[in-house]
Amino acid sequence: MDFDELKRWRRGERERLIALRQALPAEDRRRLGERIEAELRRLIGEQPGTLGVYWPFRAEFDPRPVIEWAVAVGRTVALPVVVDKNGPLEYRAWRPGESLVDGVWNIPVPEKREIVTPAMVLAPLVGFDRGCYRLGYGGGYFDRTLAALAPRPRAIGVGFDFQAIATIYPQPFDVAMDLIVTESGTRRR
16 A cells, blocks of 8 residues: 555544544443553553653543552653654653643643653554554654654553554554553563
């Protein structure tokens, strides 16, 4: 498939998978999320350093309980911020209770600009494949960020089993996740 066909295909898959995720009843999402949270706590506990997280959007897995746990055990957490629509994300240290402002797409971001480099990042999934490639929202932010950060953080894609697809048809600019975590466990690259 040529690049224009691939873009159309990915757009269609995004729409389909987001619709499936948003149709999942909140109670089911919460129940599945508890299993994801338990696995994330185990994985996060294996590696020290700053944890890059995200603010939930469009019925994604909600990492806020993981954030609260991580801060309670003394971990620094950071939220991503779009500072350049064609550049990598900037991670800003944040603790629950600190001021947030609306960022791109009205997603809350830390008001205080304390830039940190995460040792590990959680990346929300729209879809994923067997090679641990992530289908995101199409902006390329996580791919550019993982390519730019040195040292490269451990990348953990987070989503639900029903978001698995045969392939995303990875391109040279797509960066595979190291791990994918869903309610059924962890997939490794």
